[in-house]
Amino acid sequence: MRYHSLGRIPAKRHVQYRDPDASAENGNAPLLVEEVMGFEGFSGNESILYHLFSPCRVKDVGDFTKIELEEWVPDTHVHRLTHTRGLEPSGDSVLGRRVLQYNHDVEIGMCVPEREADYFYRDGEGDEVIFVHEGSGAVETVFGTLEYRKHDYIVIPRGTTYRFRFDEPQRWLTFYTPGEIETPNRYRNRYGQLLEHAPFSQRDFHPPAELLTHRDRGEHVVKVRVRGGYQDYVVDYNPLDVVGWDGYVYPYTFNIADFEPKAGRLHQPPPAHQTFQGPNFVICSFCPRMLDWDPQAVVLPYHHSNVQSEEVMYYVEGDYAARKGVEIGSFTLHPSGLPHGPQPGTVEKTLGMTRTDELAVMCDTFRPLKLTTLSRDLDDPSYAYSWYEDPVRA
Template identity: 45%
Template sequence: MAYYRQVGEVPPKRHIQFRDLEGRLYYEELMGEEGFSSDSALLYHRGVPSAIVASELWELPDQGTAPNHPLKPRHLRLHALQTGDCAVTGRRLVLGNADVRIAYAVTGTSASALYRNGTGDECVFVESGSGTVQTVFGSVDYRTGDYVVVPRATTHRWVPAEPSRLYAIESNSHIAPPKRYLSRYGQLLEHAPYSERDLYGPTSPLLVEGEDVEVLVKHRAGGRVVGTRMTYASHPFDVVGWDGCLYPYTFNVEDFMPITGKIHQPPPVHQVFEGHRFVVCNFLPRKVDYHPLSVPVPYYHSNVDSDEVMFYVGGDYEARKGSGIGLGSISLHPGGYAHGPQPSAIEASLGAERFDESAVMVDTFAPLDLGEAALEAEDPAYAWSWASDRAGRGAESQ
């Protein structure tokens, strides 16, 4: 996020001596994207940030996937899943491909393990709950409806104030506002549905003492996602100050200003973030189309280049009435398959002036495979819901 911040103490120039009151030198660390050629931050540590004393295997939860074959739409009931109570180790893999993975966790009120994702940025949507994410940059508070964006390789931990439902979008790239929302220098433009005022980053350093501190690291090895448990000589939360344009932040859906039109608007107007070969959109309570002959629910469409994943988090989703989908549901509509509203929802929507619905959508440009959680949480009747009078025949043909 190319929006400059300074938190805590930093020296007047980069890469010069910076000492504490006793004359001890702080250790400068550059966190930078794209090999010194993109957004970065300079952090000033009390301890040596690379001083590890142990490195051991961390066995990740099941990361196996199965292809969506034979091809069909899927309905996954996430609220039916049992997860561990840790925001990190309790995650269960729902969907994934080589570009992005979607996982789900329901936390208790205990702090998670210290953790960083070395494969890419994370964008975690808070379905419900509140708490704090503590990071090397400082703390950010979270609440229901927040996206918590954590840059790649940021050591952090989740500290829930109450049980929280977390929908984790783990990328193999960076996650940022869409380029069309940004000026050539990175400022959010007037036509963007949110602005820098809506982004909340750390405001003060977080200093924690400690020795022999374990950090769980997710990274790639041998072409797959694996885990390592690193032990640091001193606590990673020892940064007295930092500045730059790379840091964690939160953005709440209440601060997204939906764009509406005279006729039905396509999903790109609802986009909030993008990564490499995927996008994140949110559909929120809004006024709908005002043409006298408008059809407010979406038209049938074939996303020939992408899979569409919709996570239903609030309200009453008009287009899916009669399908069995409710709060906590995911619909997966794969590329190569035409999808759209349930037939009864089209007539029912005519004349509507407002929709009260909230959903988070991830569109990917490579097919998504099914994680172990998807296979457990699937509603097998969903695929036949557009032809409900012939549901039995559809089920027999599986």
């Protein structure tokens, strides 16, 4: 991401910097605590934050709770349809996230929280992407307040302390990765700036707009994801105590409506829709757009074999013409080793169409995905047969 700054910071790094709003005692206001939050040791992107209190300050250490993902190993290897629309609200904005598919690179799930978390949260071992299918509100973070709305991707880098504030009921598609979430390499020049042919520009990415320095004291719980579990800490100050910061690491939003879809004379493959990259996976945005304009074009995706990847598609809005019987809020999983493509009758039905109103988020992984027991509970086994036509009726 591009350089950004909020609040007040000194002219140079690693120098004395005193609280500009505190009354001086003995001639000096209190020194602020500088924190360098960086990737790849000291070689990657970083931001520098100035705190009222040491971020190491802990009053009490609470419980550690291991994250348990219960795997479902199906008896058959087939294409799968997962209906999530009926999920009832449960949990909060963190513990209400329910994983459906996962591997060592990414966890994909849903969150329909019934309440805000009554604690602060920090993912200490991975980046997060939350796609807001429904809802709006604000994420209060150490980098400032990040407002979000329906169909925003919220990207939260590891190490960010935050909490959600809801304006209305929420429904999210969630991603977690122990790697980094980035814009695709091919969209950036050697300086990191997005190129002219990228499907978005820097103007479409929105960092926190306002930094509120919380000076109140009192006990707060900070829940941190580390070592495959959640560790609780109790601090005696509000952890959103940053006076100023600058750098290249911070949370941001990107609305799927700002993705500029590409169209061609003939069908464009999924990489044309890529939005983010992670280690061994990509996230793509399928948006309303013009369709192929060659008179002989087949406007639906051609049959293809996921020989080395798994395709997860989450259906957000509109009509995805290549699929029948797939409702909004559902997932399809087309696993590696099996070909997939348009279902019978859909190609002929769409010949001559000039545009599509589909809205979907896709994740392609390049290592096999495991399924959780929640996937089992929401599985529609009839989907595997949806390409079959009765020979007599046909």
